[in-house]
Amino acid sequence: MHSLIATYLPWLLSAITVTSALMAGSLHRSAWSLSLVNQSLWLLWIVTTHSWGFLPMNIALTAVFARNHWRWTRAPRIYSYRWHDHDPY
Helix, strand or coil: CHHHHHHHHHHHHHHHHHHHHHHHHCCCCHHHHHHHHHHHHHHHHHHHHCCHHHHHHHHHHHHHHHHHHHHHHHCCCCCCCCCCCCCCC
């Protein structure tokens, strides 16, 4: 199981990271939820591979994404948008 996580999880992590960045850029509120899920998967990879140098980044990004999620879910909806629209305004 260790080798499967170490080998294949980075591919999933990359796909989720790019997707959540695109969603955030398109003002999709679920971007931060997806980013938080992604950070939990990053933590799994960090612990499994003993890549402790990534842990500070994981902690910092989890805090940033949690803050963004908290702020975005409490902000009034000003625009009507879908995450795949090119122009959210």
